[in-house]
Amino acid sequence: SQTIHQWPATLVQPVGSPLSLECTVEGTSNPNLYWYRQAAGRGLQLLFYSVGIGQISSEVPQNLSASRPQDRQFILSSKKLLLSDSGFYLCAWTGGQNTEAFFGQGTRLTVV
Amino acid sequence: DQQVKQNSPSLSVQEGRISILNCDYTNSMFDYFLWYKKYPAEGPTFLISISSIKDKNEDGRFTVFLNKSAKHLSLHIVPSQPGDSAVYFCAAGMYSGGGADGLTFGKGTHLIIQP
Numbered sequence: 456s457q458t459i460h461q462w463p464a465t466l467v468q469p470v471g472s473p474l475s476l477e478c479t480v481e482g483t484s485n486p487n488l489y490w491y492r493q494a495a496g497r498g499l500q501l502l503f504y505s506v507g508i509g510q511i512s513s514e515v516p517q518n519l520s521a522s523r524p525q526d527r528q529f530i531l532s533s534k535k536l537l538l539s540d541s542g543f544y545l546c547a548w549t550g551g552q553n554t555e556a557f558f559g560q561g562t563r564l565t566v567v
Numbered sequence: 568d569q570q571v572k573q574n575s576p577s578l579s580v581q582e583g584r585i586s587i588l589n590c591d592y593t594n595s596m597f598d599y600f601l602w603y604k605k606y607p608a609e610g611p612t613f614l615i616s617i618s619s620i621k622d623k624n625e626d627g628r629f630t631v632f633l634n635k636s637a638k639h640l641s642l643h644i645v646p647s648q649p650g651d652s653a654v655y656f657c658a659a660g661m662y663s664g665g666g667a668d669g670l671t672f673g674k675g676t677h678l679i680i681q682p
Contacts, residue, residue, distance in 0.1 A: 461610075489669050498573075498674035499611070499656060514669070545610050555601050556670055558610030 457482035461546045461559030468566055474519075474533040476562050478546030481527065486548040488529040489556065490521055493543040505529060541566045570594045571659050573673035581681050586644040588676050590657030593638065597659040601670065602631060602642045605654045614655075615642070644678075652680045 461478045468474060480486050490502040501514045503521035511521050518537050522530045529546055543563050547556040572591045580586045590600075599618050603611035617624040617631045617640065624631050630643045644651055657673040 464608075491669075491672075499658075499670075499672035501669040501671075504669050543608075547610075555613040555616055557613065558603075561608065561610045563608060 457548075457557065459546060459548055459557055459559045461562060463562060464560060465563045466565070468536050468564065470538055470566055471535045474531070474536050474540070474564070476531040476544055476546075476564075478529045478531075478559055479527055480529075480548050483527070483548070483550065485526060486550065488523065489547040489549075490519075490529065490531050491545040491547060491558075493545065493561075499545065503531070536566045538566050540564065569673075570597075571657055571671050571673040573655075573657050573676050575676050576674070577677040577679065579679045579681060580647050582649060583646045586642075586647045586651065586678055586680070588642040588644075588655050588657075588678065590640050590642075590673055591638055592640075592659055594659070594671075595635075595638065596661055597671075598662045599660050600631070600633060600640050601658045601660070602629075603656040603658060603672075604651075605656060605675070611656055647678075647680045649680050649682065652678060654678070 458481045488505045491499045492502055493499050503513055505511050505523045508523055519533050543561050545561045546559040549556050570593050601616040602614040604614050605611040615626050615629045615631050617633050622633050633640045654675045654677050656675045658670040660670045
C-alpha cells in the first residue's frame with residue numbers, strides 16, 4: 456500500500472533562517488506531488504506541484520521554493536523565512552489519473 | 568477569486584441528527600468534487616467524491632449531492648456521531664493529461680457534534 460511521510464511534525468524557526476521540509480512517498484512510482492499550505496481562515500492553498508523529477512510548477516509567488524531530487528521525494532525550502540511563512544504545510548500525492556489526493560500528516564511551522 | 572466556497576465557518580449539530588455541509592463553486596470546468604475531513608494537527612483524509620456527471624454518491628453514513636445548475640454540492644452525514652467533529656474541506660478538480668493541476672479547496676467548515 457502507498458504511504459506518504461512528511462517531517463518534521465512541528466518546527467519553530469527564527470525570521471531569516473533557512474527552511475527544509477521533506478516529503479517522501481512509498482509504494483508507488485512516478486506520483487504527482489504537491490505542497491499545500493493551510494493558513495488561518497484561508498483553507499488549503501496549493502503552493503507547488505511536480506509531475507516528475509526536476510519538474511516544479513509554482514502556483515503563487517512567494518518566499519518558498521520546491522525541489523524534486525528523486526521520483527518519490529519532494530522538498531519545500533526557503534533561504535530566509537518571513538513571519539508570514541508561518542502555517543501548516545501539507546505534502547500530497549496523486550496517481551497518474553486524476554483522483555483524490557493523499558496527504559501527509561503536515562508540518563506546523565512557526566516563524567518567530 | 569475564490570472558486571470553491573464554504574460559507575459556513577462552523578456548524579453545530581446534535582448527535583444522532585443529520586449534518587449538512589454546503590459548498591458552492593464558480594468554475595463550471597470542474598470535473599469532480601471531493602470532501603476531506605481534517606482533525607487538528609493532522610493531514611486531511613479523503614472522505615467521499617462525486618463526478619460532475621452524477622448527482623449523488625453514497626458511502627455508508629456519508630452522501631454527497633451535486634447540483635450542477637446551481638453549482639452547489641452538499642455533504643450529508645446521517646446519523647452524526649461524536650467522532651465526526653472535525654473540519655470538513657470541499658475540493659474540486661479537473662481532468663487533464665498530466666494529472667497535476669492540483670485540487671482547489673474551500674476554506675473549510677468546522678463541524679461540532681454535540682452529545
